[in-house]
Amino acid sequence: MNEIRIGGLRFSLDLSQPLYEQVLEQVRSSIAKGEIALGEKIPSVREMAQALKINPNTVMRAYQELERERLTETRRGQGTFITTDAARVQEIRNKLAEQAVEQFLAKMESLGFGLKDIESMIRAKGGVSQ
Amino acid sequence: MNEIRIGGLRFSLDLSQPLYEQVLEQVRSSIAKGEIALGEKIPSVREMAQALKINPNTVMRAYQELERERLTETRRGQGTFITTDAARVQEIRNKLAEQAVEQFLAKMESLGFGLKDIESMIRAKGGVSQ
DNA sequence: TAAGTGTATTATATCACTTAATACACTTAA
């Protein structure tokens, strides 16, 4: 539970993956899930770096990718804000989900599992709500 | 379609992932799927390296991991052979599938998707046989 | 004007991965 809370966001970083990627994915998930409101300001690069105890450049790298995906808008001198474009958020959310599904099905297929197997395994594991 | 065939195995390598990991996973999948018979010999380290145009050390790394997982048995001077332990193969196959399912569900949950959503997306994508 | 933003640059360090070149122990077949 190495969880860090800052500006309405939750982070837990480890060494299993590049830091910038973890920051990117966790902010992105928060946006996709609607845990952080559209138009809201997220912590500044320096603030985030200090809170997560990582280098500002590493945070920058994550923030720049978020902007490239148009999930955030950055205003020089003001800060970084979640986009107000709800459609864009849904677009990204669906794209990421599709990628996850494809990748998952490919993996399962490579192990020789069929659709029926996969469905029953998911139902068995299903600790997911709804 | 950068596919390479050697000793009943199919490989397609790229730069998106460590080479030794790709070799490992692709041999492992072939075993799990039963595409290569139990007890069968797989190409020698040097032979495989030459065919895939990679370094013998890189192949070694993959082969050693396969042996650690007890999916292969190596006999000095003779070669590397698929295990004859069918139960072990199923064990690994199921373990990998469980991991894939867990990781997938975690990812989907992080995007705010529930079980129903997931099931319908899988049915929609389902290009998998059976 | 001062403090807080995003941004860019240069340098350095570390680590995983890969290749290369050799060498050794073992097995098998000629």
Place this chain on the structure above:
DNA sequence: TTAAGTGTATTAAGTGATATAATACACTTA
């Protein structure tokens, strides 16, 4: 016995991604 083919170990080197550090600049706001 010998030669060729196995797995295995070692040492060295190069490369690229990642992360840090230090600094500077442009912009905005109070």
